[in-house]
Amino acid sequence: MADSLKQLIRLLGYLREYKPHFVAGLALVLLMSYTSGIIPVLIREAIDGGITTGDYRVAVYYAVLILLVAVLNGAFSFSGRYLLVKAAQHAVYYLRMDAFGAIQRHRMEFFDRTYSGQLISRITNDTERITRFLSFRVRMFVYSVFLIIVSLYYMARMSGTLTVVALLTIAIVVALNTTYARKVRPIYDEVRHQTGVIASISTGSIAGVKTIKALSVEESLQGKFEGENEKLYGLNVEATKITALYGNAPFLIMGVAMSAMLYYGGRAIMVGNLTVGELTAFLTYMLTMTWPLRALGFTIGDIQRSLAAASRLFDVIDSAPAEVDPPDAVELTNPRGEIEFRDVYLTYHTGKTVLRGLNLKILPGERVLITGPPGSGKSTLLKLIARFYEPEEGEVLIDGIDVRKVKTSNLRKIVAYVPQEPFIFNRSLGENIALAKPDASMEEIIRAAKIAKIHDFIALLPDGYDTVVGEKGVTLSGGQRQRIALARALLLEPKIILLDDPVSNLDAETERKLVEDLEEILEGKTAVIVSQRLSMAKLTDRVIVMSDGRVVEDGRPEELAGKGGFFSEMLGGGGWNGQ
Numbered sequence: 001m002a003d004s005l006k007q008l009i010r011l012l013g014y015l016r017e018y019k020p021h022f023v024a025g026l027a028l029v030l031l032m033s034y035t036s037g038i039i040p041v042l043i044r045e046a047i048d049g050g051i052t053t054g055d056y057r058v059a060v061y062y063a064v065l066i067l068l069v070a071v072l073n074g075a076f077s078f079s080g081r082y083l084l085v086k087a088a089q090h091a092v093y094y095l096r097m098d099a100f101g102a103i104q105r106h107r108m109e110f111f112d113r114t115y116s117g118q119l120i121s122r123i124t125n126d127t128e129r130i131t132r133f134l135s136f137r138v139r140m141f142v143y144s145v146f147l148i149i150v151s152l153y154y155m156a157r158m159s160g161t162l163t164v165v166a167l168l169t170i171a172i173v174v175a176l177n178t179t180y181a182r183k184v185r186p187i188y189d190e191v192r193h194q195t196g197v198i199a200s201i202s203t204g205s206i207a208g209v210k211t212i213k214a215l216s217v218e219e220s221l222q223g224k225f226e227g228e229n230e231k232l233y234g235l236n237v238e239a240t241k242i243t244a245l246y247g248n249a250p251f252l253i254m255g256v257a258m259s260a261m262l263y264y265g266g267r268a269i270m271v272g273n274l275t276v277g278e279l280t281a282f283l284t285y286m287l288t289m290t291w292p293l294r295a296l297g298f299t300i301g302d303i304q305r306s307l308a309a310a311s312r313l314f315d316v317i318d319s320a321p322a323e324v325d326p327p328d329a330v331e332l333t334n335p336r337g338e339i340e341f342r343d344v345y346l347t348y349h350t351g352k353t354v355l356r357g358l359n360l361k362i363l364p365g366e367r368v369l370i371t372g373p374p375g376s377g378k379s380t381l382l383k384l385i386a387r388f389y390e391p392e393e394g395e396v397l398i399d400g401i402d403v404r405k406v407k408t409s410n411l412r413k414i415v416a417y418v419p420q421e422p423f424i425f426n427r428s429l430g431e432n433i434a435l436a437k438p439d440a441s442m443e444e445i446i447r448a449a450k451i452a453k454i455h456d457f458i459a460l461l462p463d464g465y466d467t468v469v470g471e472k473g474v475t476l477s478g479g480q481r482q483r484i485a486l487a488r489a490l491l492l493e494p495k496i497i498l499l500d501d502p503v504s505n506l507d508a509e510t511e512r513k514l515v516e517d518l519e520e521i522l523e524g525k526t527a528v529i530v531s532q533r534l535s536m537a538k539l540t541d542r543v544i545v546m547s548d549g550r551v552v553e554d555g556r557p558e559e560l561a562g563k564g565g566f567f568s569e570m571l572g573g574g575g576w577n578g579q
C-alpha cells in the first residue's frame, strides 16, 4: 500500500508543468459529479412544487433549470476530460522518454537478461495503461465516488430507510463488479498473451517462409497454429461466460432494489411520509448511479495494475546507470592501437565463466587471427575490447589505459566492432553507413563506402545512397551487408578494428574478394579477427588459438602450422605453404 502510494506520487511527478491542468481537470470532474447529483433534486422540486400542485410556472422553471444544469454538466465533462487527457498524455510522454533513454543507457548484460518483447511491452503496453489510468480511470473514480457521496447526501435528507436500501445496493454492486473485474482480468491477460503467441507464429511463418517451404513443414506448422488458436478460442469463451454472469447480475440487483424502493416508497407516500417527487428522485438516483458503480468496480481493480505497470517502468529507469562514463573518464587523443588483457576473468549472468585469467598483448598495427573451437570465448574477447562487457577481475587496456576509464564516445571512435551478422536498419544506405556519425558529410560517407568497396554497387542503384534497405526497399546479400557494416565502422576512422567471423556467411567467391579488399581496408590499423577460416589467417601476422577461455597457441601462422595443435589441424594437413 505504502509502495503503491509512492508509485502514485512518483507518477504524478511526471505531470510536471501540467499539474495545474490535472488539478483543474479534477475540479471540473467534481463539478460534473455535482451537477449530475443535483438533477434528481430538481426533478423532485418540479414534481412536488409544480406538477402535483398544478403550478405550471414552477414546472417550467425547473425544466429550464434542469436544461441549464445539463448543459453545464456537458461543459464540465468536456473540459475536464480534455484537461486530464492532455495532462496524462504529457506525463506519459515524459515517462516514455525517460524509459527509452534508460534503455539506451543500459549495459549489454541487461539485454542478455531481459526479453526484448518485454522491453517493447514496457514502452508500449505499460505506458498505454498508465495513460488510461491517469486520464480515464482517475476521472471515473473521482466522478463515481463524488457522485455517490452527493447522491447519498440528498437521499439521506429525504428518507433514511430508502437511503439504507440504496447504500446496501451500492455495496453489493461495487463488490460484484470488483469480483467480476478480478475474475475476468487474468483471462483477458491470457487472451492478450495468446494473441501474442498467435502473432509470433504468424510472423515467424512469414519471415521464415523459405525454410518452411524448403523443409515442407507447412502441415506441422498448421497443426501448431491450430492448437494455439484453440487455446485462444477457449479463453474467449471462458471470458464470455464470466461476463454473461457478472455483467448482468448488477442490473438484476439494481432492479430488485428499485422495486423494493417502489414498494416501500409507495406505502410511505400513501401514509404521507414521502412525496411523489422524493420517490422519483430516489429512483432517478439509482439509475444515474448504475454506470458509475460499474466503472468503480473496474477502476478499483485497475489502480493496482496501473501502478504495477508504472513500477515496472520505474524499474527499467532506476536500474539503468545514471551516466555511461565515470566522472574521471579520459580521452585518448592520439591512439596507437595497442591492446592488452591482464589476468582477465569474465562470467556471464548465466553463471558461465568464459575467460579464466586471460593474458594477451596485441601490438599497434598488428593483425591477429583469433581461432579455436566453438564456445572457447573468441567473440567474448572482442566484446571486452569494445567494452560491451566488463571483466569481473583483471583489466582490458588500450594504449595502457583501462577501457573502463576511457570516455565511451572516444572509445567508439578508436575501436570499431563489426558483428558477425550486422544489423542493417530499415533506412537509407547513406543513413546506415553514417549511423555512428549522423552529421557525416556525403564525401565522408562515400570515402568510407569506397574503402569498404561498396560504393560502386550503391552508385549504380537508381536512388544511390538514398536507397532504402529492408522491407519494401532493396535487399542486400550477405557480402553487401558485411561491406555496409565495414563502411559504417570505417567512417569513424578507427585505430582498432574488430571483425567477428566476417566471412562465415559468405560464399567462396565473395569471401575471396573480401579477403583481398580487407588487405587494403585494414591498412595501418590494429585488427583482431575472429574466424575459423583459413582465408583469414592469410591476412594476419599472428594467430592465437583459444580453448576454454585461455590462449593455448600463439605465434606466426607459419610457426604454428607445424606444431600439431588446433591451427595445424585447421590447415587440414596441407601445411601453411600448401594452402
Ligand SMILES: Nc1ncnc2c1ncn2[C@@H]1O[C@H](COP(=O)(O)OP(=O)(O)OP(=O)(O)O)[C@@H](O)[C@H]1O
Pocket: 112, 348, 349, 350, 352, 354, 372, 373, 374, 375, 376, 377, 378, 379, 380, 381
Ligand atoms: N551474452 C552472453 N550471455 C551468456 N552467455 C554467453 C553470452 N555470450 C556468450 N556466452 C557463452 O559464453 C561461451 C563463449 O562464447 P563466445 O561467443 O565468446 O564463444 P566463441 O568462441 O566466439 O564461439 P563461436 O565460435 O561458436 O562463436 C559460450 O558458451 C556461450 O554460450
